Amino acid sequence: MKLKPKATPADSEGSESERLLFGGPLLYDARWADHRDAYFRMSLWAMALQLPHLVAFTVRLAWRADRRAMWTVGGGELTRGVSQAVGLIAINSVLATVLASGTIEHRVQDAIPAMIGVAITGILGALATAASTAGTGRLEPKVERVATEMYLTHVVQVELSAVEDAEFNRLMDSAKIGASEARRMVSSCTGVVGSLVSFVAAAGVLTVLHPALLPLLVLMTLPRSWASLRNSRARYASYQQWMQHSRAGRLLSQSLMQTGPAPEIRVHGVGPFLLHHFRGMSEAYEKEQSRLATSRARVRLAASALTGIAAALTYIALGTLLATGLMALSVAGTAVLAIRTGGQSLATLVLQVNNLYEQACYVQDLQRLFQEAALRAIPVGGAPVPDDLTLIRFENVTFHYPEDSDTDDEPENADAPTTDRPALKDVTLDIPLGKIVALVGENGSGKTTVSKLLAGLYHPDDGTIRWSGTDARELDRARLWDEIAIVSQDFHRWPFTCRMNITIGRPERPLEEQALEQAAAYAGADKVATELPRGWDTLLNKGYKGGRQLSGGQWQKLGIARARYRDARILIVDEPTSALDAKAELEVFDQIRKLADGGQTVILITHRLASVRHADLIHVLDKGELVESGTFEELLAPSAAGAFRELYEMQRAQFQDAALPSPRQPADAEEGSAIR
Numbered sequence: 287m288k289l290k291p292k293a294t295p296a297d298s299e300g301s302e303s304e305r306l307l308f309g310g311p312l313l314y315d316a317r318w319a320d321h322r323d324a325y326f327r328m329s330l331w332a333m334a335l336q337l338p339h340l341v342a343f344t345v346r347l348a349w350r351a352d353r354r355a356m357w358t359v360g361g362g363e364l365t366r367g368v369s370q371a372v373g374l375i376a377i378n379s380v381l382a383t384v385l386a387s388g389t390i391e392h393r394v395q396d397a398i399p400a401m402i403g404v405a406i407t408g409i410l411g412a413l414a415t416a417a418s419t420a421g422t423g424r425l426e427p428k429v430e431r432v433a434t435e436m437y438l439t440h441v442v443q444v445e446l447s448a449v450e451d452a453e454f455n456r457l458m459d460s461a462k463i464g465a466s467e468a469r470r471m472v473s474s475c476t477g478v479v480g481s482l483v484s485f486v487a488a489a490g491v492l493t494v495l496h497p498a499l500l501p502l503l504v505l506m507t508l509p510r511s512w513a514s515l516r517n518s519r520a521r522y523a524s525y526q527q528w529m530q531h532s533r534a535g536r537l538l539s540q541s542l543m544q545t546g547p548a549p550e551i552r553v554h555g556v557g558p559f560l561l562h563h564f565r566g567m568s569e570a571y572e573k574e575q576s577r578l579a580t581s582r583a584r585v586r587l588a589a590s591a592l593t594g595i596a597a598a599l600t601y602i603a604l605g606t607l608l609a610t611g612l613m614a615l616s617v618a619g620t621a622v623l624a625i626r627t628g629g630q631s632l633a634t635l636v637l638q639v640n641n642l643y644e645q646a647c648y649v650q651d652l653q654r655l656f657q658e659a660a661l662r663a664i665p666v667g668g669a670p671v672p673d674d675l676t677l678i679r680f681e682n683v684t685f686h687y688p689e690d691s692d693t694d695d696e697p698e699n700a701d702a703p704t705t706d707r708p709a710l711k712d713v714t715l716d717i718p719l720g721k722i723v724a725l726v727g728e729n730g731s732g733k734t735t736v737s738k739l740l741a742g743l744y745h746p747d748d749g750t751i752r753w754s755g756t757d758a759r760e761l762d763r764a765r766l767w768d769e770i771a772i773v774s775q776d777f778h779r780w781p782f783t784c785r786m787n788i789t790i791g792r793p794e795r796p797l798e799e800q801a802l803e804q805a806a807a808y809a810g811a812d813k814v815a816t817e818l819p820r821g822w823d824t825l826l827n828k829g830y831k832g833g834r835q836l837s838g839g840q841w842q843k844l845g846i847a848r849a850r851y852r853d854a855r856i857l858i859v860d861e862p863t864s865a866l867d868a869k870a871e872l873e874v875f876d877q878i879r880k881l882a883d884g885g886q887t888v889i890l891i892t893h894r895l896a897s898v899r900h901a902d903l904i905h906v907l908d909k910g911e912l913v914e915s916g917t918f919e920e921l922l923a924p925s926a927a928g929a930f931r932e933l934y935e936m937q938r939a940q941f942q943d944a945a946l947p948s949p950r951q952p953a954d955a956e957e958g959s960a961i962r
């Protein structure tokens with residue numbers, strides 16, 4: 287049986303909401319599933335072969351999580367199954383003795399040992415079940431924690447390009463469920479062991495009673511097995527196809543709940559608009575749910591009909607054996623019991639195997655994520671950063687941002703001029719250590735990209751970045767990052783305390799109060815903390831008890847203080863003062879200058895050209911290319927007449943046009959009052 291996700295013509299175009307808000311259909315189509323995901327091509331048989339491997343994976347997780355609990359669960363289930371088998375044999379013995387010839391007193395007396403056996407196996411079974419339940423309860427959360435930790439460890443170790451890749455995100459989504467499914471797999475595995483042992487016991491007893499009864503029992507459960515497996519597979523296929531759509535739906539609902547967009551949602555009336563689209567997308571998903579439910583009901587109906595026929599056949603066979611004298615009445619009684627017990631065990635076994643199968647699909651994604659993350663992991667080790675670092679040089683660097691690995695469609699607007707334009711093209715520039723180096727240029731000219739490549743977040747497609755002669759690719763990335771502190775345009779506003787928002791700049795070091803005070807004073811963040819109700823301990827997360835919100839400028843001061851606290855050799859500041867008032871801006875630039883005087887390298891990205899007056903070197907970028915380099919004076923020299931001078935003139939003209947009105951003279955005032 288091979289399943290493909292359903293793709294209707296409407297899916298291929300996407301709903302109105304998908305087109306309007308997300309630019310196109312969000313469903314992964316069947317064609318995608320065909321070549322991207324081997325799972326959909328996997329037959330049930332191939333999956334069944336995979337199952338032991340996935341069960342072994344979960345057992346290893348359980349082993350890592352809590353060995354004692356694992357032994358308790360395994361031992362408990364085995365004991366339960368064995369006591370059930372022995373119990374059946376004891377019941378058979380009781381029935382045979384009671385239905386034999388002789389006086390009733392004698393027959394009951396003879397049956398007492400077997401009855402005691404039945405009671406003991408019953409008590410043992412109950413104790414074993416209790417032990418197994420307690421063990422499973424202890425093991426499950428631990429397995430989920432271990433799986434989640436492994437998941438997160440792999441995710442944080444991948445390159446930035448992987449985190450930005452839609453296909454890797456899809457895998458992360460699916461594998462995240464794998465971590466919680468691994469937890470459920472523990473109880474399913476337990477259930478499989480328990481029901482398998484019970485079934486084997488009942489089957490053994492049945493075979494002894496009459497060999498013909500066993501195949502009939504198996505026949506009874508086959509249709510149900512087929513139905514369950516088919517339905518789980520359909521559910522998983524649908525989940526995979528709709529995953530991105532569901533994520534987008536969650537995005538809409540979260541946007542409506544978050545504090546960030548809340549003011550705009552209210553003032554601009556975005557709420558009803560988003561709600562409308564949320565409803566539209568939810569309704570589309572509801573249709574898919576209904577389709578699944580209808581298909582599930584059909585499959586189950588067919589399975590029930592087949593099970594009924596098989597049950598009838600089994601009881602007819604039993605009746606025939608009785609009628610023809612091939613089976614004694616006592617044996618038939620035990621057979622009915624064994625069929626019932628065995629049937630129940632088999633039904634539970636099928637259900638548990640089915641659960642296991644469905645959970646294994648997600649756990650398989652977890653394993654795939656581990657493999658993929660290992661392939662895309664940031665390499666560990668490498669050359670140390672040279673001690674005598676004096677210069678970082680970009681040599682003919684060309685860089686394209688990585689494409690999504692699943693966007694192999696032709697772009698709709700193939701003539702768009704920027705479609706394949708590199709973010710940086712053949713850029714050669716120097717960053718001397720211990721200096722202030724400014725990167726300027728229009729929006730999208732490549733300034734931030736230069737800083738990201740410098741920070742080792744990406745590698746060039748062509749060309750080389752050399753740290754005092756050593757190719758940055760060969761450097762140990764952890765050591766390279768140790769040299770760098772960043773305040774990016776969109777630095778993260780951690781939803782933690784004010785103190786943590788600064789000291790998280792050096793998370794590996796114990797908190798240093800003095801360094802915190804210094805870094806805060808440097809960026810003017812000390813005043814921000816003083817004005818907060820609980821000072822440094824104020825939680826900066828408005829939705830929580832005692833949580834506060836800061837202004838954009840106050841946040842920016844924390845961001846700058848964080849980078850300062852990191853105390854790295856190279857400080858990258860990307861638009862550091864965009865939200866600061868004029869006084870704070872002057873103070874920050876003054877501090878940045880002092881840093882360079884103290885030997886720190888500052889990479890300053892800004893649109894305020896007057897602020898780069900004190901830079902030792904200015905690189906001007908345009909459409910990803912370096913167009914000018916020099917000092918402020920050199921770039922403004924009349925002979926230069928380049929991009930920098932042009933931009934600077936434009937900014938200066940804005941201020942010149944807005945001449946300050948002269949203070950009003952008393953005579954003017956009188957004149958004014960006369961006019962009034």
Ligand SMILES: Nc1ncnc2c1ncn2[C@@H]1O[C@H](COP(=O)(O)OP(=O)(O)OP(=O)(O)O)[C@@H](O)[C@H]1O
Binds near residue numbers: 450687688727728
């Ligand atoms: N993560 C990314 N993935 C794909 N393309 C990107 C990414 N970041 C930037 N770009 C593209 O790379 C080009 C250069 O962007 P970059 O952010 O370096 O410009 P910038 O000079 O810093 O602009 P701004 O002054 O607006 O901050 C732009 O065309 C931008 O769209």
